[in-house]
């Protein structure tokens with residue numbers, strides 16, 4: 412049975428870097444089917460929140476957290492220390508170039524691509540082991556379309572996708588306020604060969 416850390420957003424150290432929200436992380440990690448020994452690559456790791464929860468689910472594995480923004484790199488390192496995720500390897504750089512010299516992976520997350528989605532998908536296909544899972548989070552129509560279109564054209568992958576819209580409920584004084592999070596789409600591709 413995999414241990415699920417369930418860390419709330421406010422527990423992470425955060426700056427101005429956008430963070431994948433907890434409700435989204437829960438589904439990304441579930442779709443990635445993380446096992447204790449997995450090798451995981453997190454492309455566009457941001458604050459490291461997803462990398463760290465993945466690392467805690469794979470204590471005998473390694474998470475390669477790739478981030479191009481220096482503030483993000485510092486946050487990932489600081490959050491990894493805070494949560495005792497010693498198996499997070501932070502790589503400061505831009506994908507796909509930063510994906511060189513990384514071992515083949517059981518799971519790959521793409522949370523940011525910065526206009527390099529096609530090259531990153533090509534390199535991810537190469538880096539993913541047989542039965543590996545690629546989970547892309549898309550917050551734009553363009554990324555959703557490009558990811559779906561590209562992955563569905565690859566016969567070696569089974570692709571599923573869904574959109575989610577979460578409304579949090581915040582207790583303020585005597586009322587419960589509805590707080591909508593931005594819609595997001597998850598595209599999961601499983602390599603069949």
Ligand SMILES: C[S@@+](CC[C@H](N)C(=O)[O-])C[C@H]1O[C@@H](n2cnc3c(N)ncnc32)[C@H](O)[C@@H]1O
Nearest residue numbers: 430431455456457458461479505506523524525
């Ligand atoms: C939405 S944030 C990811 C949030 C992250 N999953 C978290 O939990 O904090 C997207 C990140 O991708 C990074 N990014 C975008 N394109 C990138 C690329 N080609 N290589 C590396 N990082 C990239 C951005 O700097 C940004 O921090």
